[in-house]
Every structure is written in structure tokens, then in C-alpha cells.
Amino acid sequence: MPGEILDIDNLNDIIKPKGKVRVELFDCYGKKRYEQKANNFISQGVLKHYFKRCLLDTWLGNVMKSKRATALFGSNMFYQIVLTTAAHQEDPINEWVVRGQKTGYALTYSASSSSDPLSGTLNVGESYVNLNQAHLVFDFPTDRGNGTFRSIYFIPDYSSMYDTYTYERIIYNKELLKIEKIGTIFYAYEPYNRLLHTMNESFNITASVAIPSSIGTVLDFTIKGSEIFYITSSYAVFKAPLSSPNSTTKVKDTQRRYTGMAWVAEENRFYCAYENGNYQTILDYFDASFNILGSYTYTIFSKNTVGEGLLKENNGFIRGYAFLDRDSMHANQIADGASTVIGTFDDKLVLNNYDDNYIAQKINFGSRCLLSEPVVKTSADTMKITYDFYFQ
Numbered sequence: 001m002p003g004e005i006l007d008i009d010n011l012n013d014i015i016k017p018k019g020k021v022r023v024e025l026f027d028c029y030g031k032k033r034y035e036q037k038a039n040n041f042i043s044q045g046v047l048k049h050y051f052k053r054c055l056l057d058t059w060l061g062n063v064m065k066s067k068r069a070t071a072l073f074g075s076n077m078f079y080q081i082v083l084t085t086a087a088h089q090e091d092p093i094n095e096w097v098v099r100g101q102k103t104g105y106a107l108t109y110s111a112s113s114s115s116d117p118l119s120g121t122l123n124v125g126e127s128y129v130n131l132n133q134a135h136l137v138f139d140f141p142t143d144r145g146n147g148t149f150r151s152i153y154f155i156p157d158y159s160s161m162y163d164t165y166t167y168e169r170i171i172y173n174k175e176l177l178k179i180e181k182i183g184t185i186f187y188a189y190e191p192y193n194r195l196l197h198t199m200n201e202s203f204n205i206t207a208s209v210a211i212p213s214s215i216g217t218v219l220d221f222t223i224k225g226s227e228i229f230y231i232t233s234s235y236a237v238f239k240a241p242l243s244s245p246n247s248t249t250k251v252k253d254t255q256r257r258y259t260g261m262a263w264v265a266e267e268n269r270f271y272c273a274y275e276n277g278n279y280q281t282i283l284d285y286f287d288a289s290f291n292i293l294g295s296y297t298y299t300i301f302s303k304n305t306v307g308e309g310l311l312k313e314n315n316g317f318i319r320g321y322a323f324l325d326r327d328s329m330h331a332n333q334i335a336d337g338a339s340t341v342i343g344t345f346d347d348k349l350v351l352n353n354y355d356d357n358y359i360a361q362k363i364n365f366g367s368r369c370l371l372s373e374p375v376v377k378t379s380a381d382t383m384k385i386t387y388d389f390y391f392q
Contacts, residue, residue, distance in 0.1 A: 017042050021152060021369045022386040025377060028142075033381070038371050040152070041092040044347075045363025046077055077366030079157040080107045081138060081387065083149035085328055088315070090370050096347075097323045097364040098153050099315065101299075101330040104145030104377075106138040106385075108154070120145050120383075133390055140383040150374045152385065154366035158321075158333045170203040170350070171357040178309050179343030179350045179357075180223050182242075186343075187228070189221055196221075196228075196245045209246050220261040220309055222270070224288075231261040231272060237290055252290045260310030260319055269293070271312075273319055275305045281319060281331065283310075298324045300331040307340045318344060323364070334364050 019040035027033050086100030106112060106120035120140035127136050171188075179188045186199040195208045211218060216234030223229075228245050230238045237251040260273030270286040279302070284295045300306050300322060307320010317324045321335040335341060335351060342357070343350030349360045377383050 018390050019367055020388045023375055024384045025381045036371055038369050040367045040369035041090055042367045043365055044093060045096060045361055046366050077156045078108055078154040080105050080155055082153045082155050084151050085149055086151040096362045098155055098332045099325045100151055101328045103147035103149045108136060117144060136387045138385045142379050142382055146377050146379055148374045148376045150371050152369040158336050168359045169356055170359055173355050175355045176342055176352055176357050181345045182223055211246055215248050219259045222261045222263040224263040231258045259308040262310040262312050264312050273310045277304055298329050298331055306331055309342060311344050313344060
């Protein structure tokens, strides 16, 4: 009706994207030996925010960018497909991060000349796009994408996933190590000045306390009930009352220089993280008295580190710019190396980029398709994946 206001947050009620997938395997003679069809789901981040972001980019352009006020994310969420071992049940409302071990991938905008054994290629000749449909065909020859996969994701280009124009700046000129939220209060540590800040829900600093240098450099902290725990460069764990965070006492010496720490209340455990320099992140876990119970080893995509800090997230942990998936024991990237995740609450991430800190939407993939059974591709097979997006 004339003058009716369109609620931009409900654009997905008007634009209903959906996708259908077909996976085919062919033997050395070109004869099809396997086929599986499935449907995908579009991530909540895309449904709730992508169209809004595109409209703001088109409508307001550099005017709003110059004021850094738009911003939810700016990357193409359908930059490439990724095949992973993730077999967990779909949770379209809540899941936001890519999980599982990667077994293959392909760019969505051009053919590939990569020599990476995981890389497939877009079949430009068979792919097409019109106003109602995107028909994308990906080919994997016999020496590419071999392995077993269960999920097919569309993911962004992480090098531009969270650039400085794509989220809301909240704290200026302070390089923060971590932010944790307890009730309605945020606690943040600023290493340069050795200050623990408390902030309200508008991220206004309400108090700052200097942490004594006698405990060493604070490498991370976590909050357990009414106490705050620090892991430090002196190979030790310290604690203090949250009401008096500079009144520290030593809990225990450690054998390692941990650079990440998290208390997981539902497990009654502390986790501490370090890298071994061999594409692995190690998570040692401890009981509530800081007696070591065991360790987990995660395969990461960087030889030395994926960043520092440690945050508990559903089905895993966030460390730096990676998500550590508990099921596959592999890490997947969630931000570029310049921006690291220092906090998470509700459906938001807090990121640090040098001396600025930002809030961004939790969004790590555009869509996911869970296949009804695992697909096993070997060097005897060629594989074709056909992905149809419909815009209705």
C-alpha cells in the first residue's frame, strides 16, 4: 500500500534463496558410478544481514563508509565452495562456522590453475547465471579433491572478510587482548598499560585497574565465578577476586608458555593453549584446581600459530583467527590474520585490529549442504558437483 514501510530485516521474507546440489563420480571410462542429490540451507548471517549490507553499500556507498557506521560485513559469502568431513546435523538458526577437515575446494568466479591437490575448478562452459538462478558446475579430476566428505559449504574470501569498513568500531586506540562478558558487564585487558577495564553494555569504560607487573606479562585471562585467572609469561597461573583483580595470588607454575586460556563451566575445566611449531595447536585441560587431566591436538593451517587467546564456542574453541573444531580436531579460518577474534557474545564477535576494536556479525559461511551419506572420491574417479541456486 502507498507509504508502507519495508522492514529491511525481513528482506528474506521477500527474497528466498535456496540451493540444490548434485554430486557425481565417474570412473576412468567416463561412466557414472555414483550420484547423490541434496538441498542446502542459507546461513542466518546471510538471510539476516547480507541483503541489508548490499543495500547499504549500493545506496549509501562511501558516505557511510567514511563514518564507519554501516557495517556488518563486506565480503562475498559465496567466494568458493569447500568440501569438509563435517557430519553434524544441520542447525540453520544457530550454526555459523565451517566445521570439519577440508578435503577439497573450488573458486566460484573463474577457472582455477592451482596445483593444490585439494583444488577443483569452476567449469565455465557449463555454468551460467540469470536473474532467477545461478547454475554452477565444479570439476575435480582424478588427482584433485580425493578423500571423504559429507558437507559442502560456500565460504567468503577471508582476506577481506572483516576489513576496517565492515564492522562497528567500539573502542578506540586500545589494543585489547580479550573481552569476556559476565552478566551485563564486559571485562577487557589492555596489555600495553597492564589495565583490566570494566565496561557497560555500550562499551563505555566504567573502571580500570592496573595489574601488578610482579606476576609477569599477562598473556590471557579467563573468569570463573567470582574470580579472574591470569596466565603469564612467568610460566605461572595467578588468580584474584573479580572485585579486586589486582590482588593476585599464584595458583600454580606451568611447564609451558601458554598463550591462551579459557574456563569452561559446563565441563568444570580450564583449557590452556600453545603451538608446537608443526602445524598443531595443543590444548591442555585441567580440573578446577589446575591439576592437568590431559590434552588435545588440533591440526592447524599455519606452521607456527593462528593467533593467541582462547574462547569457548559451541563444539570447539576460537583461537586468534581460527575455529578449532572438536569433532574433526582441525582448525578452519574465521578471519584474516590482521584481525583476530578477542570476544564472542550472543550473535556477535569482537575483533581486534592493532589498536582498534570492532563488533562484527557471527558469519563464517554463506550456505551449507549436508549430504545424506559420505562421498568417497579416489584417484580412480573424476567428480562433478553441480550447484543450483534459485532466487524466488
